[in-house]
Amino acid sequence: MTPETEAAAPPTPIDVARVRQDFPILSREVHGKPLVYLDNSATTQRPESVIDAMSNFYRTANANVHRGVHRLSEEATDAYEGARNKVAAFINADSARSIIFTRNTTEAVNLVAHGWARRHLRQGDEVLLTVMEHHSNLVPWQMLAQERGCKLRFLDIDESGHLQLDHLDEVLNEHTRLVALTHVSNVLGTTNAIPTIACAAHSVGAKVFVDGAQGVPHGPVDVQALDCDFYAYSPHKALGPLGIGVLWGRRDVLEEMDPFLGGGEMIRDVTLERSTWAAVPHKFEAGTPSVADAVGLGASIDYLENLGMAAIRQHEVKINEYLLPKLRELPWLTVYGPKDPHGRCGLASFNDNQIHAHDLGTILDQHGIAIRAGHHCAKPLMRRLGVMATARASFYIYNDLDEVDLLIEALIEARKVFGLAT
């Protein structure tokens, strides 16, 4: 998310009732109660337009891409490459050719680890990460560091859940070759100051990889303004299909990278002994791609842009402004992350001082409320916070303030189930 500019006109607020009509799943019940879906940071739901786009592709244009001379293959290729163009415009990439489709953010991290870091990192080099990383932006670097004899360093958070930027110069030095960090924390909701960190990283000659899995869904993203070298995200966390991921990389950096997976689609020429690689981005897309997922991704971007990413950001701030004080009113809850509703995406992680997060998850589920309970694939951050698990309620465009009330009521009800004071 890029900092909002003061001068911009306020976006048109999201009409939640109208938005909800576009999501077929929201009309279902869970345990006899209307579904209250608050697990959007894990994956969002899909609007009818995305489901239709994918279904229509299979019904009317299904073919493999980039190889047929027949009409259907041409249409499928156009649809696939059209989605790439939409992604490029959506995150303000310099060129659609710098957009690589992967399976998810995790695969994008692994692609950069294999294609870029393996080539450039030597023994004694350092990779700077943060303590708030999702396992997807930690484990691949651990594996690489072990293989290459590199050192991992970590930027810590302060008590408010922000990165300790004043300690950046203690962990960043001339040995740092890569800084890999999340745009927005999937537990704390903290939005990190990417341009500031990228500027410091570049000043010591390090590249910057940004895990945007929780960034793209929640507000406008401009990868060029963020000044990073790589940016990855998972469209399924922003209304898109499961099973497709996006990696953007600076063209000059991508050009000098090794391929990740070898096979069909990614070659220029193949003899029995050796092969040469296709141009970027195809060099990084071995095998038949998930074309229908790309088509669905394109439709999800259309949907988001129709609402406006600034409006989505504003909606989440509105949720935060209502949600955070309500949670803090419950004296038995600990709420994690920044206090400022503007400094975080529309989620809250919290713990009841007597009821384990898994028990909260079960009790809320009986009320039809879907939240996440556990370590959120961020075990080092759980250790840093001194907890085993947290409960997390994450909101999106189809959630409104009445669902905050339902959440709060259910949290009070959980105390009653456990025979605790409210």
Added chain:
Amino acid sequence: MQGLDDLYREVILDHYRTPHGADVLEDPAVKVEGFNPLCGDELLMEISVDDSGRISGLHIQPNGCSISVASASMLAQQLAGKTVEEAVALKETFKSVMRGEPWPEGQDFGDLEALEGVKNFPVRIKCALLAWMTLEQALAEYDPALAAQVEADDDIEVKTH
């Protein structure tokens, strides 16, 4: 709510609030740690066995949800003074009940029977089983002849000390 009342029975909450097995043992015969990586629940178990083959002491330090803590507490309550053979038999019974079998007739399983409601919450069954899978490994540590009864589990890991 019916389902919740069935899961969070008062007896379960009592065990959660004040778990059995809190007393630390001097020089236990075995010490193992159970771990459910899916949810992060952990549990330390120490067992002392006297010369007659009876469990003379059981220390459990559970760190997890109400179901895993209550299950561990009931395990400590039920196994104190039991023989190792009896412990193996109770563990087998409990595992089979969690897999959907009825309690064997004519026997009183005490508070443990309250955990039956967990069966209706499939994602929580592993919570109830953590202590018992840990016990399984602990017993095999005590008597290697019991190693054959240790069942590999896709989720629950047990480390020995």
